[in-house]
Amino acid sequence: xxxxxxxxxxxxxxxxxxxxxxxxxxxxxxxxxxxxxxxxxxxxxxxxxxxxxxxxxxxxxxxxxxxxxxxxxxxxxxxxxxxxxxxxxxxxxxxxxxxxxxxxxxxxxxxxxxxxxxxxxxxxxxxxxxxxxxxxxxxxxxxxxxxxxxxxxxxxxxxxxxxxxxxxxxxxxxxxxxxxxxxxxxxxxxxxxxxxxxxxxxxxxxxxxxxxxxxxxxxxxxxxxxxxxxxxxxxxxxxxxxxxxx
Amino acid sequence: xxxxxxxxxxxxxxxxxxxxxxxxxxxxxxxxxxxxxxxxxxxxxxxxxxxxxxxxxxxxxxxxxxxxxxxxxxxxxxxxxxxxxxxxxxxxxxxxxxxxxxxxxxxxxxxxxxxxxxxxxxxxxxxxxxxxxxxxxxxxxxxxxxxxxxxxxxxxxxxxxxxxxxxxxxxxxxxxxx
Numbered sequence: 024x025x026x027x028x029x030x031x032x033x034x035x036x037x038x039x040x041x042x043x044x045x046x047x048x049x050x051x052x053x054x055x056x057x058x059x060x061x062x063x064x065x066x067x068x069x070x071x072x073x074x075x076x077x078x079x080x081x082x083x084x085x086x087x088x089x090x091x092x093x094x095x096x097x098x099x100x101x102x103x104x105x106x107x108x109x110x111x112x113x114x115x116x117x118x119x120x121x122x123x124x125x126x127x128x129x130x131x132x133x134x135x136x137x138x139x140x141x142x143x144x145x146x147x148x149x150x151x152x153x154x155x156x157x158x159x160x161x162x163x164x165x166x167x168x169x170x171x172x173x174x175x176x177x178x179x180x181x182x183x184x185x186x187x188x189x190x191x192x193x194x195x196x197x198x199x200x201x202x203x204x205x206x207x208x209x210x211x212x213x214x215x216x217x218x219x220x221x222x223x224x225x226x227x228x229x230x231x232x233x234x235x236x237x238x239x240x241x242x243x244x245x246x247x248x249x250x251x252x253x254x255x256x257x258x259x260x261x262x263x264x265x266x267x268x269x
Numbered sequence: 270x271x272x273x274x275x276x277x278x279x280x281x282x283x284x285x286x287x288x289x290x291x292x293x294x295x296x297x298x299x300x301x302x303x304x305x306x307x308x309x310x311x312x313x314x315x316x317x318x319x320x321x322x323x324x325x326x327x328x329x330x331x332x333x334x335x336x337x338x339x340x341x342x343x344x345x346x347x348x349x350x351x352x353x354x355x356x357x358x359x360x361x362x363x364x365x366x367x368x369x370x371x372x373x374x375x376x377x378x379x380x381x382x383x384x385x386x387x388x389x390x391x392x393x394x395x396x397x398x399x400x401x402x403x404x405x406x407x408x409x410x411x412x413x414x415x416x417x418x419x420x421x422x423x424x425x426x427x428x429x430x431x432x433x434x435x436x437x438x439x440x441x442x443x444x445x446x447x
Contacts (some may be wrong), residue, residue, distance in 0.1 A: 044440075045436075045439040046442075047440070047442055050440060050442055079440075081439060081441075082440055082441045083435050083436075083439075083441065084441035084444075085434065085435050086433070086434045087432070087433060087434075088385060088387065088431065088432045088433075088434050089385075089430075089432075090428070090429050091383050091384065092385065093388065094386070094388070094446065095388045095390060095447040096387060096389050096390070096434075096444055097389075097392060097446075098392075098400065098436070098444050099392060100392070101391040101397070102395070
């Protein structure tokens with residue numbers, strides 16, 4: 024089959040490469056030339072920089088269209104869909120209103136009853152942001168100071184400090200297609216970070232099995248009833264892979 | 270000798286082939302059943318002597334003009350080529366061809382110019398802007414470009430017919446007509 028070899032780089036997925044080449048994801052991933060890569064990565068959604076993907080040459084086609092009419096053609100395989108499940112203390116963040124920002128475009132939505140966000144995105148979208156507005160927590164012990172009716176103010180009322188209109192927000196930012204396979208230390212670190220196992224933020228994704236990573240792995244293993252080794256063993260890789268399908 | 274006939278298909282002439290002078294006239298090429306049908310309607314009030322003279326010229330002097338065999342004999346002579354049917358140009362209606370349309374004036378020509386529009390959308394029915402296409406118009410000319418920001422390609426004032434449309438950078442499996 025005519026085509027070319029493509030070395031994957033960070034920020035690319037099989038889907039983004041297929042789209043850019045005019046293909047459906049399946050046409051590229053299922054090509055016979057990619058059998059070895061399919062065996063290595065199991066999912067087209069999680070590949071590693073340096074993986075080599077065969078991209079077939081697109082085969083064009085003509086459609087005969089009559090004049091005097093409006094015709095509709097559908098580009099298949101787009102949009103892609105970003106799916107993220109939000110949990111709060113291990114429980115689904117169900118029916119939660121959010122603001123979704125994708126490549127500068129802002130939309131409103133809410134998670135479903137099981138905490139899932141599903142948003143259509145371009146296969147080439149770069150960054151996504153999800154913002155939840157936090158409701159003010161009512162403190163039952165908080166008592167408002169009684170008004171001092173006896174206070175005497177001379178002259179005009181002092182200016183009242185306006186309360187901020189800005190609501191409190193919890194913000195999640197995603198670099199799309201940057202998640203390495205769970206078999207890689209960097210991939211494990213990325214998943215641990217998103218799952219809330221402190222690595223000190225995205226900067227903790229070093230690709231090295233350092234002490235903070237070992238501590239996070241141990242905590243993850245304990246929470247998921249795995250043998251606590253602090254290592255990226257096969258059982259831990261498999262459990263981490265469940266969170267990103269690969 | 271010739272005989273002018275007026276039938277369902279208008280006025281025409283029946284002549285011996287030997288004197289057929291066709292200037293300003295066109296030959297009618299009809300099959301036997303069409304000739305017979307036409308002659309039966311045309312011979313009803315024709316004077317006998319003219320047909321007799323015609324048949325004489327056609328080397329069938331002994332022909333009798335009894336009504337029963339007359340049409341059949343004429344059909345045979347026409348089929349053999351001894352007699353021909355001619356019609357004055359624009360004088361009648363062709364039995365096999367529709368009447369040509371009236372010549373059009375310039376305004377009508379402009380009204381008949383055609384158009385085509387193609388919308389490219391994604392699977393969520395959102396327009397796909399700036400996607401490359403090629404379109405071959407009915408006159409064979411080729412147009413290339415990208416869809417506009419609304420995902421639309423449109424050409425006005427083009428000939429009527431069929432256009433060939435291609436998304437030049439998209440694989441055959443990755444798009445379809447809705």
